[in-house]
Amino acid sequence: MTIGxxxxxxxEEAGPRHGYDLKRAFDERFGHDRPLHYGQVYSTMSRLLKNxxxxxxGVEPGDGPERKRYAITEAGVTDVASWLAQPERPxxxxxxxxxxxxxxxxxxxxxxxxxxxxxxxxxLRLMRELTRRKTEGDLADQLICDHALFHLEADLRWLELTAxxxxxxxxxxxx
Amino acid sequence: xTGPLLHAENLHxxxxxxxxxxxxxxxxxxxxxxxxxxxxxxxxxxxxQCMAGIVRPDSGTVTYDGRVLSxxxxxxxxxxxxxxxxFVFQFGQLVPxxxxxxxxxxxxxxxxxxxxxxEQAALPWLERLEIAGLxxxxxGEISGGEGQRVAVARALACSPRVVFADEPTGAxxxxxxxxxxxLLTAAARQSRAAVVLVTHxxxxxxxxxxxxxxxxxxxxxxxxxx
Ligand SMILES: Nc1ncnc2c1ncn2[C@@H]1O[C@H](COP(=O)(O)OP(=O)(O)OP(=O)(O)O)[C@@H](O)[C@H]1O
Ligand SMILES: [Mg+2]
Numbered sequence: 533m534t535i536g537x538x539x540x541x542x543x544e545e546a547g548p549r550h551g552y553d554l555k556r557a558f559d560e561r562f563g564h565d566r567p568l569h570y571g572q573v574y575s576t577m578s579r580l581l582k583n584x585x586x587x588x589x590g591v592e593p594g595d596g597p598e599r600k601r602y603a604i605t606e607a608g609v610t611d612v613a614s615w616l617a618q619p620e621r622p623x624x625x626x627x628x629x630x631x632x633x634x635x636x637x638x639x640x641x642x643x644x645x646x647x648x649x650x651x652x653x654x655x656l657r658l659m660r661e662l663t664r665r666k667t668e669g670d671l672a673d674q675l676i677c678d679h680a681l682f683h684l685e686a687d688l689r690w691l692e693l694t695a696x697x698x699x700x701x702x703x704x705x706x707x
Numbered sequence: 708x709t710g711p712l713l714h715a716e717n718l719h720x721x722x723x724x725x726x727x728x729x730x731x732x733x734x735x736x737x738x739x740x741x742x743x744x745x746x747x748x749x750x751x752x753x754x755x756q757c758m759a760g761i762v763r764p765d766s767g768t769v770t771y772d773g774r775v776l777s778x779x780x781x782x783x784x785x786x787x788x789x790x791x792x793x794f795v796f797q798f799g800q801l802v803p804x805x806x807x808x809x810x811x812x813x814x815x816x817x818x819x820x821x822x823x824x825x826e827q828a829a830l831p832w833l834e835r836l837e838i839a840g841l842x843x844x845x846x847g848e849i850s851g852g853e854g855q856r857v858a859v860a861r862a863l864a865c866s867p868r869v870v871f872a873d874e875p876t877g878a879x880x881x882x883x884x885x886x887x888x889x890l891l892t893a894a895a896r897q898s899r900a901a902v903v904l905v906t907h908x909x910x911x912x913x914x915x916x917x918x919x920x921x922x923x924x925x926x927x928x929x930x931x932x933x
Contacts, residue, residue: 649920649927659913667889681910688909696746 536576537615538562540585540608548589548603551577564676577602585611630687634694638707648695655688712737712901713869715758718767720750720924727753728764729924737868738899740892742912745921751905752873754921758903759792759871760784772868789817793862793870793900795891797877800858801846807857808833808842814865832860836890852883859891863898870895873905881910888914 535558542557543549549557551573559567577600580586585608590601604612630651637644659681666677694701711734720728727750735741743751756762758769760776769776771791776784793814794800801810808829815825833839836856841849849857855875862870875891876884892914895902904915912918919926
């Protein structure tokens with residue numbers, strides 16, 4: 533899970549912070565699509581605490597987890613460093629839902645070409661939305677949207693190629 | 708709600724024995740940007756050329772602003788193309804002997820404006836496309852991406868009501884291609900020009916308001932087929 537490491541990294545950068553400030557920093561930098569829930573922040577912080585990656589730097593009067601101020605530990609710094617050094621596993625989506633749907637459509641005699649067209653339309657609709665966001669946004673928006681756009685484009689190329697090979701696929705799956 | 712500005716209906720076109728269009732159609736309103744996608748050889752460029760009055764369809768009609776293109780005389784049709792339409796193609800088609808500003812001013816001069824006046828009007832378009840510094844250079848002295856921006860400036864300089872763009876970013880890398888699309892669509896939106904944008908790149912098509920797909924000479928509108 534990357535929320536933990538992201539919060540750790542923010543904590544390393546900013547120095548001791550309350551959970552609330554970490555959430556704000558996270559949302560501001562990375563939460564474009566999905567801001568964090570408070571619950572997520574506090575459960576993540578207590579896990580990091582249990583694992584010795586953060587420590588409580590101070591507690592304000594009152595009760596509840598939001599009173600705690602956290603500081604990153606040396607183990608926490610090491611954890612962030614090794615997470616950043618570790619490449620992400622490329623996800624080849626070998627068992628894609630779309631592939632399954634297409635084969636099932638062929639096997640059950642449904643309109644697989646139509647399914648591909650509808651999916652294509654859906655992909656492009658999202659791409660248009662991201663493009664709009666990108667042209668109106670700052671550099672951070674552009675980079676985040678571009679990442680999504682390149683992935684959607686790859687999917688779309690696969691949809692096109694599959695549409696062109698539908699006849700052969702039907703023969704091979706025995707539809 | 709007014710009708711479409713440009714409307715192609717049931718177009719058929721066969722080159723010798725090669726059918727290129729077999730019942731294609733597209734309606735586009737003022738200010739609308741439509742991406743035309745589809746496999747190579749499916750008829751996208753032929754559709755664009757029919758809609759621009761460059762190629763005459765064997766049957767079917769193209770109506771622009773209430774007038775059927777095939778019913779206009781040749782002179783009237785080229786006058787229309789010059790005054791109301793702008794064109795951007797994959798390779799800029801800039802005149803090599805002219806400087807960038809002269810290239811951009813060319814459609815205005817063809818429309819009857821005087822040289823100085825046309826070049827005065829062309830300059831803001833170069834600025835808009837972020838290439839004002841290239842005004843005095845010739846096409847041979849600039850990069851492909853820069854040339855494409857000059858071509859976009861030229862297409863827009865005569866304030867066309869329809870811009871026809873056939874793979875306008877086809878020769879560019881993705882960063883330059885996107886910049887050209889950003890500038891083209893922003894300028895078109897601002898002047899409420901309609902854009903027919905032929906492309907096989909989804910990320911380019913995503914700058915449009917909607918897309919149609921051409922397959923085997925026929926168009927299909929994914930949005931309305933849902
Ligand atoms: N001037 C021409 N003479 C003869 N055949 C032509 C001519 N122009 C196009 N064709 C044929 O008409 C069909 C459609 O061509 P068109 O150029 O419209 O396709 P396209 O979708 O633009 O393809 P691409 O993506 O490769 O540019 C093709 O089979 C092509 O070979
Ligand atoms: Mg073409």
